[in-house]
Amino acid sequence: MTESTEGRFPAVFLDRDGVLIEDCGYPHLDEHLVFMPGAAEAxxxxxxxxxxxxxxTNQSGVARGLFSEQRMHDFNALMVRTLAARGARIAAVYACPFHDEARDPAWHHPDHPDRKPNPGMILRAAAEHDIALSRSFLIGDRQGDLEAARRAGIPGFLFDGQNLDAFARELLGG
Known part of the structure; x- marks a missing residue:
């Protein structure tokens, strides 16, 4: 008998900028942390x-020299803490700072496996968190997000930027 490689837990993969938080163009400062309507509730x-x-989340601002890797991690940690204080638990954050136009050679990559539309972050999360991809889906705000979901073998849904809780409620069937 062969053992299944399917994980135990369903997951929702969420893009950050434009889905969870407002996309003000490379958000990374504490004052940039503005949640989309209904984000915590969703x-x-x-x-x-x-x-x-x-x-x-793709975070090319690191590769472009706009902020440091540590600043990216600090900002993501602030987002996770703020959501947790509102009763919303983020299990993990995967961020890809690599870009093909990086100013810093350390972050240069022509097509990094983690950079959406590639599915690397989704597949790594699935392996590291015992995720059942067959019971999981993604919410993104760009076609690249949906393509990453497709390549990972999960459904992807395009968020319209209105109210994330209403969007999630509809996806869950009411």
Missing amino acids: VARLNKAGFLAIVV
Whole structure:
């Protein structure tokens, strides 16, 4: 008998900028942390429905020299803490700072496997968090997000930027 490689937990993969927080153009300062309408409520609703919430975000601002890798991690940690204080649990954040036009050679890569539309962050999260991809999906605000979901073998849904909780409620069937 062969053992299944399918994980145990369903997950929702969430893009960061334009889905969880407002995209002000390379958000990285504490004052840039402005949540989209219904963001905390949506994550809490998804948690309650049994989904791990995993953030998957391209962060080329690091490669472009606009902010440091540490600043990126600090900003993401602030986002996670702020959501947690509102009853919304983020299980993990995966961020890809690599870009093909990087100013810093350390972050240069012509097509990094983690950079959406590639599925690397999704697949790594699935392996590291025992995620059942067959019961998971992604919410993004760009076609590249949806392409990453497709390449990972999961459904992807394009968020319209209105109210994330209403969007999540509809995806969960009311």
